[in-house]
Amino acid sequence: MGRCGVEVVEIGACPAATTAEARLAPGEVAVHRIALGVGGADLASLEAVLSRDERERAGRFCFGRHRDRFVIARSALRRILSVYGAGAPAEIRLRYGPKGKPRLASDCGTAFNVSHSKEVAVVAVARGTEVGVDVERMRAMPSGRAIARRFFSAAEAATLERLPAAEFGEAFWRCWTRKEAYVKARGDGLSLPLDSFDVSLEARGRSLLLATRPDAGEAHRWQLLDVRIGPGYAAALAVGGRVGRLRCVGFPGPPRGDLLHEVGARAAIHRDAAETPHEPPKRPPEELTLAEPRGLHGQDE
Numbered sequence: 001m002g003r004c005g006v007e008v009v010e011i012g013a014c015p016a017a018t019t020a021e022a023r024l025a026p027g028e029v030a031v032h033r034i035a036l037g038v039g040g041a042d043l044a045s046l047e048a049v050l051s052r053d054e055r056e057r058a059g060r061f062c063f064g065r066h067r068d069r070f071v072i073a074r075s076a077l078r079r080i081l082s083v084y085g086a087g088a089p090a091e092i093r094l095r096y097g098p099k100g101k102p103r104l105a106s107d108c109g110t111a112f113n114v115s116h117s118k119e120v121a122v123v124a125v126a127r128g129t130e131v132g133v134d135v136e137r138m139r140a141m142p143s144g145r146a147i148a149r150r151f152f153s154a155a156e157a158a159t160l161e162r163l164p165a166a167e168f169g170e171a172f173w174r175c176w177t178r179k180e181a182y183v184k185a186r187g188d189g190l191s192l193p194l195d196s197f198d199v200s201l202e203a204r205g206r207s208l209l210l211a212t213r214p215d216a217g218e219a220h221r222w223q224l225l226d227v228r229i230g231p232g233y234a235a236a237l238a239v240g241g242r243v244g245r246l247r248c249v250g251f252p253g254p255p256r257g258d259l260l261h262e263v264g265a266r267a268a269i270h271r272d273a274a275e276t277p278h279e280p281p282k283r284p285p286e287e288l289t290l291a292e293p294r295g296l297h298g299q300d301e
Ligand SMILES: CC(C)(COP(=O)(O)OP(=O)(O)OC[C@H]1O[C@@H](n2cnc3c(N)ncnc32)[C@H](O)[C@@H]1OP(=O)(O)O)[C@@H](O)C(=O)NCCC(=O)NCCS
Pocket: 099, 100, 101, 102, 113, 114, 115, 116, 117, 132, 133, 134, 135, 175, 176, 177, 179, 180, 183, 184, 185, 186, 187, 188, 189, 190, 194, 280, 281, 282, 283, 284, 285, 288
């Protein structure tokens, strides 16, 4: 068992032909990785499983590649949820929390969360507990220190401030994805002040959620861990309670490009912690946009 006490199982393709095979054991969380840049995907058949509002949303994207990524991600989400017992992909109904967190409308005990960055999306699935996931493609952040000072907690900003330039980038993205995974697990979005909790900036650690305010007990009610997505990406997962086993699934098929190289179509069990540390949000909230050249969200999409 790794330092986090989490057994990590990597599987190259969706293992579940039936819902019985996909059933999650207590304390088990599944993380599915979806390649959004799959050329030649039959988008029409993927779109066929989307709900009417999802098809309308797809139709509102200005750029075709964004639309395609959305269609691939949503259809994959529906297929994944189906495998975990939520019903036929096209029949699944989603509802949205007050801050926009999607949930299954049926009360089947399955919770999920989605994140995307560039050509990858990640879907985390858990049973009977909340889950949040964030993936970001790591890239140079010229305004990273200013962002940290303005939005992260004082402890996080101070730790980042002390880091040499060579270590700053990865630590920044570790911090970012860990914070966002927690915020997403809670469903609060950015209504939860980012300085009201501290995450670890270490590459590894047993407990990545260090402190929560004003309720210090929150820190013990969640487990925050990193997920290995692939080179150049940082990803984190937050789960209510304790994670005993992390099932990492490449979905829907064989690896593609450098991103998928690492996890590959192999099955391997890592007894080390689920730790690894992915582009900042595609559509940042106004309040996080800094008036700096090539700021947080100013680079490509
Ligand atoms: C939900 C939120 C936190 C994440 O947005 P994001 O990083 O831009 O995008 P992600 O790809 O990680 O997540 C988006 C997905 O989260 C889900 N989501 C939406 N609202 C959510 C909420 N309140 N809680 C949890 N999940 C939510 C949705 O599934 C959404 O994707 P979809 O609509 O295509 O299905 C959003 O509030 C946001 O705008 N964040 C800004 C990012 C930021 O500045 N973070 C600072 C981190 S330090």
